[in-house]
Amino acid sequence: MAARIIIGLLITVICGAIAGRRFYWLSRLIRSGQAAPRRWNGFAPAAEAEVVEVAGQRKLLRWSVPGTAHFFTMWGFTVLLLTIIEAYGALFNRNFHIPLIGTNGIVAFIEDFFSVAVLVSLVVFTVIRIRQAPARKDRSSRFYGSHLGAAWLTLALISLVIITLLLYRAAQINTGHFPFSHPFTGWVGYGGPLPGHGPLPVASSWAFASKVVASWLHPLGYGVNSTLEAVFLLANIAVIMGFLVFVSYSKHLHIFMAPVNVAFSRRPRALGALDKTPDMDMEHVTEDTVFGAGSVRDFTWKQMLDFATCTECGRCQSVCPAWTTGKPLSPKLVIMGLRENMFASADYLLSGEGEPERLVPTVIDPDVLWSCTTCGSCVEQCPVDIEHVDAIIDMRRYEVLMESRFPSEAGLMLRNMENQGDPWGLGSSKRTDWLAALDFEVPVVAESIPEDVEYLYWVGCAGALDERARKQVESTARMLHRAGVKFAILGPNESCTGDPARRLGNEYLFQEMAKANVATLNGVGAKKIVASCPHCFNTIKNEYPSLGGDYEVVHHSELMGHLVASGRLVPGINYTGTVTYHDPCYLGRHNRIFDEPRNVLSAVPGVTQIEMERHRERGFCCGAGGARMWMEETIGKRINMDRTEEALGTGADVVSTACPFCMIMLDDAVKASGREDVAVLDISQVVERSLG
Ligand code: SF4
Ligand code: SF4
Known part of the structure; x- marks a missing residue:
C-alpha cells in the first residue's frame, strides 16, 4: 500500500511540476501582450459562450462525424474527471468512494458509457486520419500543414487513459473494491465472490464495460486481481499525468485554453466591427506609438491567447476562399506561424532580451497578408473562437502606416479616397447622376433632413458611381418609393465610409473619413439610415458608434423584407x-x-x-x-x-x-x-x- 502511494505521488509531483512550470510560462507569455479592448462583457455573455461553444460544441457539430466524435471525447473527459478523483482516493484507500454520489450505480453507468463513447470516438478519429492520410500532403486537405505526429500520440494516450481505467475498475470489481452498488435493487453484479473471499460488497452490473473486462480477469483469481488493481491504478495515474505534460507542450493545449479563449471572445460576435485599438487613436499619437503589429510584441494578450489555443484542426483553412483557390494564405498556417514566432520570441517577451523578428516578410509572406478578403469564414468556423481577421488587419496596419508597404494598386485606391472621397477617384459631383434614371424626385440633403423623410438612403460609392451597381440602387429607390417610404440622399455630401481603407490597414485614413461622415450625418440630423451596400451598412452600424455616430441603420434587404411582410x-x-x-x-x-x-x-x-x-x-x-x-x-x-x-x-x-x-x-x-x-x-x- 505504502509503495503504491509513494509511486503514485511521485508520478503526480514530477509530472505536475513539469506541466505547472509550462502553464506558468505560457501565462506569463500571454500576459506580456498589449491591452485588448472589448474583452469582458460580463459574466452572463461569457457563461452563455461557455455553454454554447464549449459545452454545446456548436461549431464542431456542424462537421457531423468528426464533430460528434469530438463532442463525446470532450464530454467523456469532463465526466471522467470523476474517475480521476476516484483513482486518487483509491491510491490511499482501496474502499474509497466519492461522498454522496460515490456508490450510486447510475454514476458507474455514466462513467462506463463515456469511457466506451471516447473509445468509439477514437476509432472514428483513427479511421478519419487513415483515410485522409494520402491526401494530407495535398493542400485540399484541412490537415495540410498540421503537426501529424502529435495527433497520433494524442490518440494513443487518450486510448491508454481509458484502457487503464477500465482495467483497474475491472480488477476492483473482482477484488470487491469497486465502490458502486446497484441503484435500485442492490443486486450483486458480476460473478459473485472469488474463492476464499466473502460476497462482493458492490454490484457492478451498471458498470457494463468494466464488468465485461472483469469477466476476462476473473479467472486469474483474487491475488493476481489484487496486484492488477494496484498496477492498473498506478498506470492510469501515470498516463493521465503524462497526458497532462504532453498537452501542455502540444496543440492539445486547447483542452485548457479553449474555455478561456471563448470566455474572452468578442460578443455578440467576433465579426462585424474591427477594433479601434487605443494605439490607433490619432489624437493620442506620440513618437513611440506603434500602429498595428510589426512584431509579436505588438499583439494583444488576446491575440497571443488565440495563437496558443489553435488546435490545428484546419477547419478555417478548408473554407478560406484564398486558400481554396490556390493562394498562399491559410488562416491556420498564419496562426501556427504566429504561435511558433511567439514561442521563439519568449526570451524577448519575458525579459526583453534580444529583438523579436519582423512579422512581414520574415514570418508572414506579403502575398499571404494581402490575399485576405476579410470574409470571416475562418472566424465563423473556428471551434475555439480564434479571431484571424483582427491579426491580419493589425499586420496590414503596420505595413501601411509604419512601412508604407502595400500592393501598388491599393496605393491608387487610397489616393483616390483621400483626394476624391471614393476609391475610383470619380469625385462627388457624379454621386447624383443615377437619379436621372428615376421618374420621381429624391431630396438631396444639404443642411438638414426634411421632417417628412423617414430614412436617409446611404447610396455608397459603388451604388452611386459604378454603372452596374447603379442598377441596384435605382431598383431599391424605386421599390422604396413604390412602398411609400420617404427617403433622401446626401448626394455630393456623401463620401466613402472608409471601409476599404480600414480593411487595407490604413486606419488613419479610415478614421479621418469616418469622422467627416459622422460630422455630416450628425449635422443633417440623421437618425434612420438605410444602406444597400453591406460594407457601408457594417461600417456605419458597427464602427461609427465608437466615433460618435449612433444611428438606427438597416440594410435594404431588411427594410424590403419588412415592407413585403407588412404588405406595403x-x-x-x-x-x-x-x-x-x-x-x-x-x-x-x-x-x-x-x-x-x-x-x-x-x-x-x-x-x-x-x-x-x-x-x-x-x-x-x-x-x-x-x-x-x-x-x-x-x-x-x-x-x-x-x-x-x-x-x-x-x-x-x-x-x-x-x-x-x-x-x-x-x-x-x-x-x-x-x-x-x-x-x-x-x-x-x-x-x-x-x-x-
Ligand atoms: S477572412 Fe481572410 S483568412 Fe479568413 S477565410 Fe476569409 S480570406 Fe481566408
Ligand atoms: S484557427 Fe481555429 S479553425 Fe483554424 S486550425 Fe486553429 S483551431 Fe482550427
Missing part, C-alpha cells in the same frame, strides 16, 4: 424563374442577415429558390472584400470564378445578391464564363422584374 410592397407575377442567392460576407457572416434577403425573394410568386452548397454561414466570398476589389488577383484561380461556377452549377436563371460589390464580381465572372443567359441581379431588381 407586393411583388408581381411577371417574373418566373429559378434564383440562387449569394450571401454577401458583410451581410451574412459579419451581421447575421441571412433570412431577410431570402424572404424578399420568397415573396415573389414566380421565384423558385435554389441554394448553393456553400450558403448562409458557409457562404463563399465573391473576392471583393478586404479592399481586394482594388488589387490584382494574379495567384491561383479567381475567387469570383470559383463562386460563379458553383452558382451556375445550380442551373438557376438568376444569381441574386444584396451587395453592389458581389454583383460586380459575379457579373464579371458570369460574363467570363460566356453565360449571358444568366443574369446577376440584386434582390430589389428581382422584385422589380416581377412587377413588369
Whole structure:
C-alpha cells in the first residue's frame, strides 16, 4: 500500500511540476501582450459562450462525424474527471468512494458509457486520419500543414487513459473494491465472490464495460486481481499525468485554453466591427506609438491567447476562399506561424532580451497578408473562437502606416479616397447622376433632413458611381418609393465610409473619413439610415458608434423584407424563374442577415429558390472584400470564378445578391464564363422584374 502511494505521488509531483512550470510560462507569455479592448462583457455573455461553444460544441457539430466524435471525447473527459478523483482516493484507500454520489450505480453507468463513447470516438478519429492520410500532403486537405505526429500520440494516450481505467475498475470489481452498488435493487453484479473471499460488497452490473473486462480477469483469481488493481491504478495515474505534460507542450493545449479563449471572445460576435485599438487613436499619437503589429510584441494578450489555443484542426483553412483557390494564405498556417514566432520570441517577451523578428516578410509572406478578403469564414468556423481577421488587419496596419508597404494598386485606391472621397477617384459631383434614371424626385440633403423623410438612403460609392451597381440602387429607390417610404440622399455630401481603407490597414485614413461622415450625418440630423451596400451598412452600424455616430441603420434587404411582410410592397407575377442567392460576407457572416434577403425573394410568386452548397454561414466570398476589389488577383484561380461556377452549377436563371460589390464580381465572372443567359441581379431588381 505504502509503495503504491509513494509511486503514485511521485508520478503526480514530477509530472505536475513539469506541466505547472509550462502553464506558468505560457501565462506569463500571454500576459506580456498589449491591452485588448472589448474583452469582458460580463459574466452572463461569457457563461452563455461557455455553454454554447464549449459545452454545446456548436461549431464542431456542424462537421457531423468528426464533430460528434469530438463532442463525446470532450464530454467523456469532463465526466471522467470523476474517475480521476476516484483513482486518487483509491491510491490511499482501496474502499474509497466519492461522498454522496460515490456508490450510486447510475454514476458507474455514466462513467462506463463515456469511457466506451471516447473509445468509439477514437476509432472514428483513427479511421478519419487513415483515410485522409494520402491526401494530407495535398493542400485540399484541412490537415495540410498540421503537426501529424502529435495527433497520433494524442490518440494513443487518450486510448491508454481509458484502457487503464477500465482495467483497474475491472480488477476492483473482482477484488470487491469497486465502490458502486446497484441503484435500485442492490443486486450483486458480476460473478459473485472469488474463492476464499466473502460476497462482493458492490454490484457492478451498471458498470457494463468494466464488468465485461472483469469477466476476462476473473479467472486469474483474487491475488493476481489484487496486484492488477494496484498496477492498473498506478498506470492510469501515470498516463493521465503524462497526458497532462504532453498537452501542455502540444496543440492539445486547447483542452485548457479553449474555455478561456471563448470566455474572452468578442460578443455578440467576433465579426462585424474591427477594433479601434487605443494605439490607433490619432489624437493620442506620440513618437513611440506603434500602429498595428510589426512584431509579436505588438499583439494583444488576446491575440497571443488565440495563437496558443489553435488546435490545428484546419477547419478555417478548408473554407478560406484564398486558400481554396490556390493562394498562399491559410488562416491556420498564419496562426501556427504566429504561435511558433511567439514561442521563439519568449526570451524577448519575458525579459526583453534580444529583438523579436519582423512579422512581414520574415514570418508572414506579403502575398499571404494581402490575399485576405476579410470574409470571416475562418472566424465563423473556428471551434475555439480564434479571431484571424483582427491579426491580419493589425499586420496590414503596420505595413501601411509604419512601412508604407502595400500592393501598388491599393496605393491608387487610397489616393483616390483621400483626394476624391471614393476609391475610383470619380469625385462627388457624379454621386447624383443615377437619379436621372428615376421618374420621381429624391431630396438631396444639404443642411438638414426634411421632417417628412423617414430614412436617409446611404447610396455608397459603388451604388452611386459604378454603372452596374447603379442598377441596384435605382431598383431599391424605386421599390422604396413604390412602398411609400420617404427617403433622401446626401448626394455630393456623401463620401466613402472608409471601409476599404480600414480593411487595407490604413486606419488613419479610415478614421479621418469616418469622422467627416459622422460630422455630416450628425449635422443633417440623421437618425434612420438605410444602406444597400453591406460594407457601408457594417461600417456605419458597427464602427461609427465608437466615433460618435449612433444611428438606427438597416440594410435594404431588411427594410424590403419588412415592407413585403407588412404588405406595403407586393411583388408581381411577371417574373418566373429559378434564383440562387449569394450571401454577401458583410451581410451574412459579419451581421447575421441571412433570412431577410431570402424572404424578399420568397415573396415573389414566380421565384423558385435554389441554394448553393456553400450558403448562409458557409457562404463563399465573391473576392471583393478586404479592399481586394482594388488589387490584382494574379495567384491561383479567381475567387469570383470559383463562386460563379458553383452558382451556375445550380442551373438557376438568376444569381441574386444584396451587395453592389458581389454583383460586380459575379457579373464579371458570369460574363467570363460566356453565360449571358444568366443574369446577376440584386434582390430589389428581382422584385422589380416581377412587377413588369
Ligand atoms: S477572412 Fe476569409 S480570406 Fe481572410 S483568412 Fe479568413 S477565410 Fe481566408
Ligand atoms: S484557427 Fe481555429 S479553425 Fe483554424 S486550425 Fe486553429 S483551431 Fe482550427
